Amino acid sequence: AQSVAQPEDQVNVAEGNPLTVKCTYSVSGNPYLFWYVQYPNRGLQFLLKYITGDNLVKGSYGFEAEFNKSQTSFHLKKPSALVSDSALYFCAVRPRGSGNTPLVFGKGTRLSVIA
Amino acid sequence: GAVVSQHPSRVICKSGTSVKIECRSLDFQATTMFWYRQFPKKSLMLMATSNEGSKATYEQGVEKDKFLINHASLTLSTLTVTSAHPEDSSFYICSAPRGMPGGNEQFFGPGTRLTVL
Numbered sequence: 001a002q003s004v005a006q007p008e009d010q011v012n013v014a015e016g017n018p019l020t021v022k023c024t025y026s027v028s029g030n031p032y033l034f035w036y037v038q039y040p041n042r043g044l045q046f047l048l049k050y051i052t053g054d055n056l057v058k059g060s061y062g063f064e065a066e067f068n069k070s071q072t073s074f075h076l077k078k079p080s081a082l083v084s085d086s087a088l089y090f091c092a093v094r095p096r097g098s099g100n101t102p103l104v105f106g107k108g109t110r111l112s113v114i115a
Numbered sequence: 116g117a118v119v120s121q122h123p124s125r126v127i128c129k130s131g132t133s134v135k136i137e138c139r140s141l142d143f144q145a146t147t148m149f150w151y152r153q154f155p156k157k158s159l160m161l162m163a164t165s166n167e168g169s170k171a172t173y174e175q176g177v178e179k180d181k182f183l184i185n186h187a188s189l190t191l192s193t194l195t196v197t198s199a200h201p202e203d204s205s206f207y208i209c210s211a212p213r214g215m216p217g218g219n220e221q222f223f224g225p226g227t228r229l230t231v232l
Contacts, residue, residue: 036223043121043208043225044159090158094221100147100212103221107158 002027004091006106013081014114021076021109023091033074034092034103035065044090050074061085081113118142119211121224128199129232136194136227138165138209144189145211149221150182153206165192199231 003026013019025031032051036044048059055067065076074091088110092103118141128134138148146167151159163184164172171184181203183195196203210223 041206041226041228044210044223046220046222049220102149102161102164102210105159108156110156 002031002093002095002104004093004104004106006089006091006109008109009107010110010112012112012114015083016080019078019081019085019111019113021089021091021111022073023075023106024071024073025091025093026072027093027095027104029096030069031093031095033065033067034094035059035063035074035076036090036092037061038088038090038108040087047076047089081111083113083115086111086113119209119222119224121207121209121227123227124225125228125230127230127232130200131198134196134199134229136196136207136209136229138192138194138211138224140190140211140213140222143211143213145192145213146189148186148192148209148211150184150192150194151208151210153208153226159208162194165194167192196229199229201231204229204231 005024034049035047037047038044047063048057050057050067058064063078065074067074088108090108091106094103120139122137148165150162152162153159161174162177165184165186167186173179186192206226206228208226210221212221
């Protein structure tokens, strides 16, 4: 069965400090990996995705994520956090080759950036 | 990027009434759309897969007679919550996959907040 784990319900970081939001997955083969962000009462906004190639993926708003196949992880990172980054972050996976299958989401991690 | 809209964005209804939520792909055709439900401070739970021209596929534990899905066209799927009760109050989000370089990508609607009194 496919699953995504986001071990932290909440991450607190001071503004200007680097942030990491963790994600590990359990999917057979090499999946597509995604990060989405959700602001209060809003839908999901796409941040970045890993398809193939360079393990370090750069996305929107200065975020990046590193795909680590041996650790089956896809942690989200940003070198310098902003207060406006405070939101709910979801990691998601989809098996490779399954074009119209739904994403499998982690439970989400709430990021709070403190000024 | 592709755009998916939902209407209404927010609805408040009385217990026992039915509520219809629309999901539209605005600039692409979607033979498949997905409906998710999100509880407060929880992840997205896939409810069903909406298929244009055929019946929807429901996830285990989701009542198909309660949550009616109709994929009326290549750009529209509707979710009707029938005889709504307070426990149906939730945030409902739809998504549609679209072919992108490197593989399909899902585009999400802005969500519909349903409150049943």
